[in-house]
Amino acid sequence: MNEKTMKASRKWQTIFFILLIIGMTLASSAITGFNIIHGIATLPKAGAWILSNLMITQESLERLPTILEKLLETILMSIAATTTGTAVAFFLSLMGSKTTGTKKVFGVFARFVASASRNIPVVAWALILLLSFGQNSVTGYLALFVGSVGFLTRAFIESIDEASQSAVEALRATGATYFQIVFKAVVPQCMPQMISWILFMIETNIRNATLVGILTGTGIGYTFDLYYKTLNYNAVALVTFSIILAVIVIELMSNYIRKVII
């Protein structure tokens, strides 16, 4: 194949894929009865509604202390779920990683726990746990905890596998014990990635906590739900705004921490 025919075949490939994507989009909207044009056409109307109703007013600002209190509760719960989840995920990932795994059975167990807790969405966990623990903050905490364990175990296993094996070999040759090797050769190498994942998990958990809170009746999610159902849209706007602000602040903080440690 020379250059010319290759270029031509590239071009046909591109055209084919573009047509395929357009075809798939049209087909799926036709099957589900969803009209794209109509959807786009109503956007300005929706925007106008948001602008006219979701305004932060003087009256809603009076509710700020309660909102902030609930927001803080949510943030602290997310952090607690992440830190405890980290502790469990750390040991599971030691079992699951090829570098530090001791027995195959443990590895399979760790990977099973990780994928089971990760592949069920946090909202589903919240609903499942709601049945046994009822509407309180423990349920919300547990839902976030389970999700964190699943995600962090997976992320940690990859970080540990990526870290170079060579230092592990060297320490094994000096007669070091298993936990000496883990804490002095593996952890120092994975630390930046691990902290990065933990910070990411805290961000994700704050976002998820809002959703979980609506279901479990706790934290900022509950406040949001309450105002929403009583048609107090101004307060809803304030709640939404404060959540956005909190997430951005946490994100900036974690970006800064990442820069410092790496």
Added chain:
Amino acid sequence: MPLLQIKDLGKSYNSDAKVLQGLNFEVESGEFLSIIGPSGAGKSTLLRCINRMVEIDEGKVVFDGQEVGKLNKKELRKVRTNIGMIFQHYNLVPRLSVIENVLHGRFGYKTTIQGVLGRFTEAEKEHAFFLLKKLGIEEHAYKRCDQLSGGQQQRVGIARSLIQEPKIVLCDEPIASLDPNASKVIMDHLKSITQELGITCIVNLHQVEIAKSYSDRIIGLNKGGIVFDGPSYRLHRNHTDQIYGTQTQATPEIRELIMV
């Protein structure tokens, strides 16, 4: 009684291909022994059988009166404290400081908790600084290892093995990633380990000339078997041809590459 005895040692990673086969030799205390051979001859595997970093399949390795293959976990750790190891890629923890990496050599003498918390005695720290000074990298003690040059990192590796107070040091191609100057520094240090401290050295090498000029004795490996074992002055061209499977007349350029 010799420090190290290897009897009928055999090793295969998968059932059909044998990496090592029927190896027999003894190493006396204070010897400087080089092992030469082409890539894939089993040099690294042989070295790792001595401290059982790879499991021994056939035969036995007797180190300091103990059969290495029969030890349980705890006994094996104890034996490994007496065996230092130096690697081609230095195998340091790159994000930790030089002094921390040197002190890692003491873990074999510590309980898990002491090691994890990094509790080292004053004597151990002084010993670490003494070794760094001796190797000429004292001023880098608090630098992170990834900021050091290859030669300097290898000297950290030597310090880490010496702080174990070993009876033998196994060196797996210690100079294969270094330039000639750094190589000379490292080989000189290894030589002085044997001469001054009386510690036995087994060095895997690719460079025949360096092996000849530094070691007391050379073992030539080819396809998992010993094809030469004797004092280094006895190693001649016909031996190296046999070890590397080259013919002097037919391929002079390959020979030159090996001899450099």
